[in-house]
Amino acid sequence: MRFVDEYRDAAAARAVAVELADVAAGLPHVKLMEVCGGHTHAIYRHGLDALLPENVELVHGPGCPVCVIPMGRVDDGISLAEHPEVTFTSFGDMLRVPGGRHRSLLEAKARGADVRIVYSPLDALALAVREPERQVVFFGVGFETTAPATALTLRRARELGVENFSVFCNHVLIGPALRAILDSPDTDIAGFVGPGHVSTVIGTSPYTFVAADYGRPVVVAGFEPTDILQAVLMLLRQLRAGTARVENQYGRVVRPAGNTVALAALEEVFEVRDDFEWRGLGAIPRSGLRIAEDYAHWDAERRFEVPGARIEDPKACRCGDVLRGRAKPWECKVFGTACTPERPLGTCMVSSEGACAAYHAYGRHKVLA
Amino acid sequence: MSDVVTLADGAGGKASRRLVERLFLEELRNPLLETLDDAAVVSANGTRLAFTTDSYVVRPLRFPGSDIGELAVNGTVNDLAVSGATPLALTAGFVLEEGFPLDELRGLTRSMGRAAERAGVAVAAGDTKVVERGAADGLYVTTAGVGLLDPRVELDARRVRAGDRVLLSGGLAEHGIAVMLARGNLQLEFDVESDSAPVHELASALCGFGAELRWMRDPTRGGLATLLNELVAAAGASVVLDERAIPVRDDVRAACELLGIDPLYVANEGKLVAVVSAEAADDALAALRAHPLGAQAALIGEVRSDDLPLVLADTPFGGSRIVDMMVGDPLPRIC
Amino acid sequence: MCLGIPGQVLTLDGDGLAKVDFGGVRRDVSVAFTPEVEAGEWVLVHVGFALATIDEEEAQATLALLGEAIDAELAEA
Numbered sequence: 001m002r003f004v005d006e007y008r009d010a011a012a013a014r015a016v017a018v019e020l021a022d023v024a025a026g027l028p029h030v031k032l033m034e035v036c037g038g039h040t041h042a043i044y045r046h047g048l049d050a051l052l053p054e055n056v057e058l059v060h061g062p063g064c065p066v067c068v069i070p071m072g073r074v075d076d077g078i079s080l081a082e083h084p085e086v087t088f089t090s091f092g093d094m095l096r097v098p099g100g101r102h103r104s105l106l107e108a109k110a111r112g113a114d115v116r117i118v119y120s121p122l123d124a125l126a127l128a129v130r131e132p133e134r135q136v137v138f139f140g141v142g143f144e145t146t147a148p149a150t151a152l153t154l155r156r157a158r159e160l161g162v163e164n165f166s167v168f169c170n171h172v173l174i175g176p177a178l179r180a181i182l183d184s185p186d187t188d189i190a191g192f193v194g195p196g197h198v199s200t201v202i203g204t205s206p207y208t209f210v211a212a213d214y215g216r217p218v219v220v221a222g223f224e225p226t227d228i229l230q231a232v233l234m235l236l237r238q239l240r241a242g243t244a245r246v247e248n249q250y251g252r253v254v255r256p257a258g259n260t261v262a263l264a265a266l267e268e269v270f271e272v273r274d275d276f277e278w279r280g281l282g283a284i285p286r287s288g289l290r291i292a293e294d295y296a297h298w299d300a301e302r303r304f305e306v307p308g309a310r311i312e313d314p315k316a317c318r319c320g321d322v323l324r325g326r327a328k329p330w331e332c333k334v335f336g337t338a339c340t341p342e343r344p345l346g347t348c349m350v351s352s353e354g355a356c357a358a359y360h361a362y363g364r365h366k367v368l369a
Numbered sequence: 370m371s372d373v374v375t376l377a378d379g380a381g382g383k384a385s386r387r388l389v390e391r392l393f394l395e396e397l398r399n400p401l402l403e404t405l406d407d408a409a410v411v412s413a414n415g416t417r418l419a420f421t422t423d424s425y426v427v428r429p430l431r432f433p434g435s436d437i438g439e440l441a442v443n444g445t446v447n448d449l450a451v452s453g454a455t456p457l458a459l460t461a462g463f464v465l466e467e468g469f470p471l472d473e474l475r476g477l478t479r480s481m482g483r484a485a486e487r488a489g490v491a492v493a494a495g496d497t498k499v500v501e502r503g504a505a506d507g508l509y510v511t512t513a514g515v516g517l518l519d520p521r522v523e524l525d526a527r528r529v530r531a532g533d534r535v536l537l538s539g540g541l542a543e544h545g546i547a548v549m550l551a552r553g554n555l556q557l558e559f560d561v562e563s564d565s566a567p568v569h570e571l572a573s574a575l576c577g578f579g580a581e582l583r584w585m586r587d588p589t590r591g592g593l594a595t596l597l598n599e600l601v602a603a604a605g606a607s608v609v610l611d612e613r614a615i616p617v618r619d620d621v622r623a624a625c626e627l628l629g630i631d632p633l634y635v636a637n638e639g640k641l642v643a644v645v646s647a648e649a650a651d652d653a654l655a656a657l658r659a660h661p662l663g664a665q666a667a668l669i670g671e672v673r674s675d676d677l678p679l680v681l682a683d684t685p686f687g688g689s690r691i692v693d694m695m696v697g698d699p700l701p702r703i704c
Numbered sequence: 705m706c707l708g709i710p711g712q713v714l715t716l717d718g719d720g721l722a723k724v725d726f727g728g729v730r731r732d733v734s735v736a737f738t739p740e741v742e743a744g745e746w747v748l749v750h751v752g753f754a755l756a757t758i759d760e761e762e763a764q765a766t767l768a769l770l771g772e773a774i775d776a777e778l779a780e781a
Contacts, residue, residue, distance in 0.1 A: 001623050001727040003710035003746060003758055006767055010685035015773035018780075037704060038706060047688015065704055065706075091751070092629075092700030106697070110375040119555045119628075119701060120752025122734060142751075145706035146703065149753045152736050197706040200748060200755040223708070225686055226770055251762035253708070253748045259755060262737045342383055342696050351704065362690035550729075556752075558730040620728025627726050629707050703751050704706045 003252065007224030008046075016229040017051035023236040024053035031057045031188055032235055033325055035178065036195035037064030038223050040355055044362035046225045056232065059325035060348075060355030062177050062281060063195050065142040066093045067347040067354045069170055070277045071311040074099030079307055080137050080168055080300055081105060081113040087131065089124035090139035092117045097350050098343075100311040121153035121167075128157075128165035137300045140169045144201045147171040147289060148262035151269035154295050166300040169291050172276060174198050175206045176287035180278075182214045184324050191235040193228065194220035196250040201266075203258030204246050211244040222250040269295055277310070279347040280319035317346030322355050329356040336360060375697075381590025381636070382695030386599075407586065408452035410518065417520075419454035421445060422513035430477065430507060432551035434562025435544075437510060438480035440638060443567050444589070445514040446488040450572035451585040451641055453524045454516030458493040459485065462511040467502040474508070481510075488567040490514070519576045526603035528583045531674035534650035535608055536643045538571050538657050539564070539665040540616040541593055545635035545699075546624045555628070555701060561621055566639030571663050574656040575641075581649035587641050591695045594633040596642060597680045598694040607675035610682040610692065616665045629702035633682075634695045644672065708748045710758055715743055724749060 024030075034040060040060040043049060052058065062068055074097055081088035088105070095106045095117065109115040114134070118124045121138050128136035140150040150167055157165045174195060181187060194207055199220045207218040217238040221231030231249040238245065248254055269292055276288025291299040300306075313319065316334045321327035329335050329348065339345035341357050348356035377384035394402060401409045408421035425441040435443075442459065449456045461481065465474070485492050492512075543564040550559045568587060575582050584604075588596045593615075597608050617625075617632045625632045639662065645653045650668060657663035680692040711724040711733070720736040724747065731752070735741050738754045747754035 001619075001626065001710065002712075003763060004626070007770075008685075009770065010687075012770040012774055013686050015777040016770065018777050019773055036706075044690055045684075046686050047684040047690050048686055050684075050688030051686055091703045093702040093704055095700055096697060106375060106377065107373075110373050116554065117700060119557075119703075120734075122752055123554070123556060142704065142706065145708070145750055145755065148737060148755070149734075149751045152734065152753070195706075197708040197748070197750060197755070200708070222766075227766075230766070230769065249766070252759050252766060253756040255756070259737050261739065262755065265737070341693075351702075361693050556731055560728065623727030624729045627707075627709050627729055627731075702707065 004224060007222065007226045009226060013051060013225050013229055016226060016233055020051070020056070020229065020233050020236065021053050023233060023240055024056050026240055027055060027236060029055045029057065030190045030236070030239060031059050031325055032191050032193060032232060033059045033061045033181070033189045034193040035061040035063045035174065036198070037067065037351065037354060038197065039193055039221065039228055040358045042223050042225065042228060044358040048225055048228060051229060052232070056236070059189060060322070060358070061181065062278065062323045063143070063174065064351050064354050065146065065172060066097060066351040068172060068278045068280065069097065069141060070279045071099045072277070072309050073170055075311065076306040076308060077139050077168055078103060078105060078108045080304055081108050081115050083135070083304060085135045087114045087116060087127065087134040087136045088139065089116050089118045089127065089136060091141065093351055094139055094141060121150050122156070125153050125157055125162060125165055128162050129160070132164055134164060136165050138165070138167045140167045140171055143172055143174050143198045144266065145197045147270065148201060148265050151265040154269050154291065154298050155265065157298050158295065166298045166303050167291060168300040169270070169289060171270065171289040172278070173272070173287050173289065174202070176284050177278065177281065178210060180281055180284045181324055182210065182216070187324065189216065189325050190239055191217040193231045193235065194218045196220055196222045196254060199250065199254045199258065201259050201262045204248050204254065204256050207246045211246050215244045217244045217247070219247045220250050220254055222252070268292070280313060280323045314345050319346035319348045319356070322348050329359040332356070377697035380695065380698040382595055382697055384697060406452065407448040408454065417518040419449050419452040419516045419518055421448040421452070422511065423448060424509060424511040426509050427548060428506070429551055430473070432563055433547050435565035435638070436477055436480050437508065438477035439484040440565050441510040441512045442481050442484035442488060442492070443565050443638060445512040446490060446567045446569055447587045447641070449514050449516035450567070450569035451587050452516070453519045453522045453572070453576055453585065455519065455573070456488060456490040456514055456516045456569060458491050459512050459514045460494040461492050462496040463498070464505055464509040465497065465499045466505040466507050467499055469507055477508070484567070488569055521579045522576045522582050523580070524582065524584050526584050526600055529600070529604040529606060529644050529672055531606055531672055532647045533583055533644050533672040534647055534668055535610070535670040535672065536645060536650070536654055536657060537593065537615065537667055537669045538568065538641045538663045540618045540621065541588070541637060541640070542617060542621050542625060542632035542635035544638040545592070546621055550624065557624065557627070559620070559624060561618065561624070564637055564639035566662055568639060568641045568662065571641055571657055571660055574660060575643050575645070575653055577656070578645060578649045578653055581646040582653070583644040583646070585641055585643045588637045590636045592632070592634040592636060593642065594631070594680065594692045595695045597692065600644070601678040601680055604672070605678055607673045607678050608670050608680045609673050610670035610680065612682045612684050614667050614669045616667050630699045633692055634699050706750050708750045708755065710746055711749050712746050713741055713743050722754070724754070
């Protein structure tokens with residue numbers, strides 16, 4: 001595939017690795033966080049850790065929208081799906097995510113709930129038009145990358161007057177999550193590999209505070225192997241030079257101002273919640289979106305009763321530490337035992353992008369060996 | 370374990386394995402079943418027969434490149450073939466929903482007939498049941514088959530040795546992706562067809578290598594990854610794959626990228642995987658490539674002795690990763 | 705966190721939709737967020753929405769850096 005294969009070139013990756021080794025040689029042990037689960041997945045999938053210098057440690061951040069949905073919200077989704085008149089639509093990612101009592105949407109489906117996978121929220125809206133006797137609810141999850149799609153779908157629903165469609169909104173914002181990590185005591189992360197696809201929407205300026213207020217460099221990066229390695233190289237060069245700036249490795253799709261049309265859609269359809277709970281990280285102020293008054297009619301939380309129960313993160317699980325870069329997946333007692341991709345206990349094991357799941361799937365042998 | 374059956378229990382991955390081991394094997398335990406191979410080996414008066422069965426519930430009933438009728442024949446023929454047997458005869462059982470169109474039934478049955486002819490096997494007995502409207506979704510087919518085991522080979526994962534090579538007869542993931550997209554709910558247009566085909570001639574060509582051929586399987590549900598995990602568990606040795614060597618058509622790879630699905634976990638219906646000795650590997654590969662169904666055959670990996678048997682993939686970047694058993698049916702993901 | 709796949713716009717179909725080709729797989733994609741896009745251009749698609757047009761010059765620039773890294777390595781070897 002064009003714009004993919006050329007950035008998967010092994011010779012180029014090795015050449016960047018040589019430069020990496022050079023630059024890293026003048027540095028102490030450094031921890032860099034890749035914010036985005038897509039990067040985590042790519043690093044393990046392609047075995048990129050083999051190309052990193054020994055003193056460069058990658059820490060896996062909170063950028064997996066599926067993983068950070070708290071169990072109480074998953075239960076709310078399941079409860080919506082269990083309404084007999086509801087057809088509950090979701091991206092495939094959410095189906096195996098367990099709520100409280102270890103129940104997932106997949107199990108709700110097995111017990112008779114009408115749960116269907118969609119590729120796009122527009123497909124959910126089309127389903128509502130095709131099946132007017134059903135109440136179609138879309139499970140809106142994701143960062144600013146995905147939220148515009150939901151926003152545009154809601155706008156369409158209003159234009160077309162589709163009465164049997166609504167959204168259960170769980171969209172979250174990346175900036176406040178980064179701030180929460182930087183604010184947590186003894187954070188020793190030296191720099192950030194910034195999330196490439198979120199940045200197509202929000203641009204690069206929302207990361208300015210990381211550099212200006214916290215003195216950490218950020219490099220927004222693409223998702224192919226050479227993209228990630230180049231971004232790490234750019235971060236190391238900044239660390240060597242003692243600078244903290246926001247740079248953009250992913251210029252082919254990320255513009256500094258982001259996508260202004262998409263940002264305007266977010267502004268119109270959503271408003272920021274006072275706070276939102278993140279699995280593993282707890283409540284973070286102004287980190288989640290809800291549907292604005294103008295679109296209240298299409299808000300599943302206002303159309304249906306949802307239990308809204310809060311469920312504590314499991315005590316044994318150290319996801320909060322893993323997400324803050326204070327623990328590696330295998331340092332958690334329940335990793336691979338009580339907590340596996342099949343029966344995830346904590347957020348990091350939930351999606352194939354979660355740090356623990358990625359490590360469980362792709363990296364386990366390095367610890368076992 | 371959930372206290373009801375979920376779709377994952379039938380997807381061919383970890384959950385399926387657990388259901389078989391913890392429920393069916395516990396209740397039905399006997400030496401023939403215990404091997405949990407694709408086909409059981411039954412001896413009668415000195416003749417060794419392979420015996421197998423499979424049910425087909427694929428939706429839609431027709432999809433690009435094949436249909437449930439052809440699949441039901443090829444699937445059972447393939448289970449016999451990779452057990453080292455020449456298929457002799459099949460049976461077919463139909464569960465039909467009241468109201469199912471006869472034209473449709475005739476078309477699918479005709480397709481079964483053609484597939485049986487292609488594989489040189491007779492559908493020798495059958496059964497039909499009709500259930501009330503709503504009690505089944507159109508039509509389900511169960512086939513069973515019996516085959517004569519090739520005396521030249523003894524296929525057993527426990528005969529797999531370090532240094533043995535792993536061969537794959539062609540590109541991965543065509544069936545699974547073709548069916549997933551034919552369901553239509555992903556709104557993707559795609560020209561790839563299911564690879565449904567009988568692999569008995571490929572299998573038979575490999576049986577010519579006698580004791581050098583250690584083990585064969587067809588990578589259906591759960592894909593190559595799940596199959597190789599079953600192999601390493603039974604063999605007590607690891608398999609190291611060379612990721613670049615694994616054939617996947619460009620458009621199939623693109624579909625997998627789009628859906629966030631790993632082709633190693635997607636179903637195939639016309640491929641086989643074989644483990645052969647290092648000495649025989651080149652000739653065995655040539656034998657596969659000499660057949661039209663094996664034109665894209667490749668040497669994809671090697672068996673390595675290991676205290677902790679795993680399936681690993683060496684990536685082009687000098688690293689390696691675990692290729693774990695499938696957890697549940699691959700679901701399209703957005704992140 | 706979010707799968708974004710590059711695809712090439714085949715046709716603009718009106719109503720904010722375009723037919724996009726992803727290496728042999730085609731789908732209707734909303735181009736509401738990239739209103740300026742033209743047929744033949746490449747876009748980055750996430751959940752059925754084009755989020756950005758792909759800048760060919762920037763893409764080449766990134767590749768050029770990789771080329772330089774390879775040259776530097778060869779020169780040293």
